Amino acid sequence: MEIISIRKGFHADHSSTSYEFYAVEKPLTKSQRANVGRLSSRATPTGRRVSFIYHGDWSDLPNGWEPLMEKYYDVMYSESYEWWTLAMAFDADAAKIAEIEPYAFQGVEDLGVFVDAKRDRVVIMISCRLDAAQVLDDRYTEYEYRDEYDDMDEDEEDLKEAGDSLLELLAKNRECIKNGDYRLLYGIWQIYGYSQQDDEDEEEWEEMAPPDPGGMDDCPEEISDLLRAIKEES
Secondary structure, eight states, rough: EEOOOOOSOOSSOOSSSEEEEOOOOSSOOHHHHHHHHTTTTTTOOOSEEEEHHHHSOOOTHHHHHHHHHHHHOOOEEETTTTEEEEEEEEEEEEEEHHHHGGGGGEOOOOEEEEEEEEEEEEEEEEEEEEEETSSSSTTTTTTEEEGGGGTTTTHHHHHHOEEEEEEEHHHHHHHHHHHTHHHHHHHHHHHTEEEEEEEOGGGHHHHHHOOOOOOOOGOOOHHHHHHHHOOOOO
């Protein structure tokens, strides 16, 4: 196991914490759903999706959200009193992990990009403030999933769409990162890293900056929309 950088939880006074998970690549088996369902009596996992909500500081997801991303799910978001965690996970070889590693950083108020690499799977977490009104709509509910599962009867509705535009937006950004487009991660650096530093630290932070992927002024809609929603609340 190699942990490049990780930040667990929020440092915030909150009354509740909510989680939404979605499996993009393939649905969970009945056995896997049973394992997830044991985490909360109020959770009802489908083939691809599960939700959790916990009220008060004394209650939260047992063992954290990370194990679920390592084993079952590909995208996740969590909100706790306007502090957000956005996560994307996929299988990756050492070369791909080495490309992603430089984009991990901890910026202002512990916000930034955190990367957890375990064997052949990588989990990318974005800790941020988010203007949810900009992304929680129906623009991203037509995301195409793998045709090989279209003939399954169980949880067929889950296979067609997530019904949650932020999950869909994360699924599209996950695909960009898988394909080597790191503009989302660089954009997070621009918001919470370099742009937040004093002028006297400019040279030091330029040395710490992740590789510039270029094309930041011409990002695809899924990247620019998510960055805009985060920047509005930064």
